[in-house]
Amino acid sequence: MTEQTSSDKAPKAQKINGVRGMNDLLPGDAAQWFHLEHVFRDLTRAYGYEFLRTPIVEATAVFQRGIGEVTDIVEKEMYSFEDRLNGEQLTLRPEGTAALVRAVIENNLLYEGPKRLWYSGPMFRHERPQRGRYRQFHQFGIEALGFAGPDIDAEIILMGQRLWDELGLKGVRLEINSLGQAPERAEHRAALVVYFEQHRDLLDEDSVRRLGTNPLRILDSKNPAMQELIEGAPKLLDFLGEESLKHFEGVQTLLKANNIPCKINPRLVRGLDYYNLTVFEWITEELGAQGTIAGGGRYDPLIERMGGKAATACGWAMGMERVLELMKVSGSLPEPQAQCDVFVLHQGGETLITALVVAERLRSAGIDVILFCPADGQTASFKSQMKKADASGASYAVIIGPDELAKNEAQLKDLRGTGNQQAIPLDGVVEGVIDAIVGATE
Known part of the structure; x- marks a missing residue:
């Protein structure tokens, strides 16, 4: 088997950009x-x-x-x-x-x-x-x-x-x-044609073309050199x-x-x-x-x-x-909104299974949830996950690690208020989160 050289490699695919003037919504x-x-x-x-x-x-x-x-x-x-x-x-x-x-x-x-x-x-x-x-x-x-x-x-x-x-x-x-109405515009149009024909040498190319098709549009011209001429044109209101x-x-x-x-x-x-x-x-x-x-x-x-x-x-x-x-x-754009109400953290394995079940229960109760999913498939530390939880704008973090799973409980941490953290039963996570949210609004 011969070793592949750099010249044998397929050329890098050229990047395709979007059409000019047609933008993505990020x-x-x-x-x-x-x-x-x-x-x-x-x-x-x-x-x-x-x-x-x-x-x-x-x-x-x-x-x-x-x-x-x-x-x-x-x-x-x-x-x-x-x-x-x-x-x-x-x-x-x-x-x-x-x-x-x-x-x-x-x-x-x-x-x-x-x-x-x-x-x-x-x-x-x-x-x-x-x-x-x-x-x-x-x-x-x-x-x-x-x-x-x-x-x-x-x-x-x-x-x-x-x-x-x-x-x-x-x-x-x-x-x-x-x-x-149409008859009034027709009378005005005739007056416009007479007026602009008398000043044809002052019209730009676009206005000359419109003179024979739609002279009313000449009044909409943004050409600064024609504004004085347009100001003196017959006014439709008079017709x-x-x-x-x-x-x-x-x-x-x-x-x-x-x-x-x-x-x-x-x-x-x-x-x-x-x-x-x-x-x-x-x-x-x-x-x-x-x-x-x-x-x-x-x-x-x-x-x-x-x-x-x-x-x-x-x-x-x-x-x-x-x-x-x-x-x-x-300055009237709305402030950026949080991505979710609750961020759920885990350590993979059985804790992931339980975290996924908890996340679905919270969503069924009308609570927006992001479940931590590692980009590389490897479990990240709680410290690293907590940074992502904070960046998401979530009000609360639900933490399920091996110790919590052994005790059949989760940790509920307040990310935006007091910063307090408390243990709650796994089967009471939904009620605990709702109580925390209601308590924060009172």
Whole structure:
């Protein structure tokens, strides 16, 4: 037998990294996400909203028709592909509203009347990753379908304000506008085209393109060199008819009655084609130039556009990563939570068997438990195990060694309070731990 040389060895496998802008959720950050999701669930329950989940993959037509062919999302950002098995054109969902409306229509959810719905989950857009913005990101959204009055517009805005209050966020301001109805926007669009054609030499390349497709989007340009030009453009509010103005004033009256300050921003148009009447955004100065953390509005035309029976609708969505980033800046992230209530220590062999039985009994009583398991399969000293118990954040340690097993008992040690340690019968461990926990809270 010849000895293997270093040149005969198989090459080391190359490390595969994750896709840029699509991030892992690591254990150290999970508690923050769980906290945010818990606040969402409480919020939606308080207002009577029901959960609806759509698939991550939808027919491409859902977003082409729902969002609009000439939006940045459809033109530049969607992850679309052809299913090799059947030739279907599919897309990873870039936003939640169009997919939710598809589900509502397909399942005839409005047959029995209006619906209050909410969703959360990953979305996908091919854009340049930056602070709080990623190619796979997560949204929480609420949608109210079948309600026509300004009261539901106000309600969903109040939900947003309540969310910021619950999360302890400061410096989040509300901006609102009205996009009116289609005939009013058409008249405004014609005036915009005339205005921007007169100043065509001042438009950037993107705005020139939008001039022939969706001139309203020029108002949403972030190009500093165009802000003076945009400020002088015709304002949509000046083209609104009586009904549109009445609706907008109704929303403002309801917000004022609930002490919700807002700024009317006549340049606020949102980036999607399906909006009408009320639109709004929550904005912060704490996250740089891209300060919008949530936004939405009324989208009455969308359900009919998607093939359903005409029905009114409004809603909003927020990026979870953006909000978590703002919570970090604001100092309102929750403190790291303990991994468990009790850490169980043992010395292997019969003590391991007994420790496993005890751990299961504690879990059956609703107590969170980590059982020590050595990484190398070798029993570690109690000193070493106790360091792990302390690092876990557990309030108590249950220690079962050979001496304890011979006496049919365990040691219960207080890790966070007095540091006292006491012997308790093995068949009374559950009661002993519960008594200790109850006693510590009194």
